[in-house]
Amino acid sequence: xxxxxxxxxxxxxxxxxxxxxxxxxxxxxxxxxxxxxxxxxxxxxxxxxxxxxxxxxxxxxxxxxxxxxxxxxxxxxxxxxxxxxxxxxxxxxxxxxxxxxxxxxxxxxxxxxxxxxxxxxxxxxxxxxxxxxxxxxxxxxxxxxxxxxxxxxxxxxxxxxxxxxxxxxxxxxxxxxxxxxxxxxxxxxxxxxxxxxxxxxxxxxxxxxxxxxxxxxxxxxxxxxxxxxxxxx
Numbered sequence: 001x002x003x004x005x006x007x008x009x010x011x012x013x014x015x016x017x018x019x020x021x022x023x024x025x026x027x028x029x030x031x032x033x034x035x036x037x038x039x040x041x042x043x044x045x046x047x048x049x050x051x052x053x054x055x056x057x058x059x060x061x062x063x064x065x066x067x068x069x070x071x072x073x074x075x076x077x078x079x080x081x082x083x084x085x086x087x088x089x090x091x092x093x094x095x096x097x098x099x100x101x102x103x104x105x106x107x108x109x110x111x112x113x114x115x116x117x118x119x120x121x122x123x124x125x126x127x128x129x130x131x132x133x134x135x136x137x138x139x140x141x142x143x144x145x146x147x148x149x150x151x152x153x154x155x156x157x158x159x160x161x162x163x164x165x166x167x168x169x170x171x172x173x174x175x176x177x178x179x180x181x182x183x184x185x186x187x188x189x190x191x192x193x194x195x196x197x198x199x200x201x202x203x204x205x206x207x208x209x210x211x212x213x214x215x216x217x218x219x220x221x222x223x224x225x226x227x228x229x230x231x232x233x
Contacts, residue, residue: 006031006121008049011041013059038062051124052117057084072099079120093154102184106175115185142229146183149222150176171201188230199223
């Protein structure tokens with residue numbers, strides 16, 4: 001296959017998993033560099049200048065969360081996809097809030113991985129427009145709007161009472177994460193389904209008194225912006 005351009009850094013302490021990811025991405029035409037620890041990853045980041053990083057969450061010594069934190073302290077452009085064997089929604093939210101592109105599980109869905117890598121590569125290698133540089137902000141792309149919506153949902157859910165958090169908060173958070181993940185993969189129908197779920201759950205939360213009118217209107221406006229960004233009214 002012809003070279004696509006761009007380097008991907010695969011970080012996983014399991015040699016077999018790292019090789020599996022490396023083989024797949026190499027077949028897709030990418031240049032791949034492998035690291036087996038957090039320290040090695042940071043060293044290779046400086047040497048290899050990757051555009052995308054696939055980062056295992058659970059590693060001995062410096063784990064993937066700490067690697068993510070350190071990278072984001074000096075580099076906001078490189079795309080970082082967190083990979084974990086554990087379905088931990090709280091950790092997923094934490095890493096996305098820290099600047100990860102997404103959080104996905106092992107065994108890896110290679111169809112999703114291919115789409116996610118393409119998106120991250122495009123975002124990392126695209127030159128920012130002068131307007132973006134002067135404003136110091138990202139363009140209002142569908143993925144950015146879905147990310148903003150997810151952040152608002154997470155913040156709102158943290159303010160819920162314990163009962164409300166269990167009854168509607170977790171559903172809202174899961175739907176927001178699904179919208180982000182499916183949006184990154186270009187899966188419009190799944191994004192629409194997740195946004196509809198958010199809208200319905202917000203209505204329940206308002207009717208139950210879990211959120212006030214002002215918060216409901218603000219979150220509804222964010223849902224509307226996300227819907228318009230993918231071509232819906």
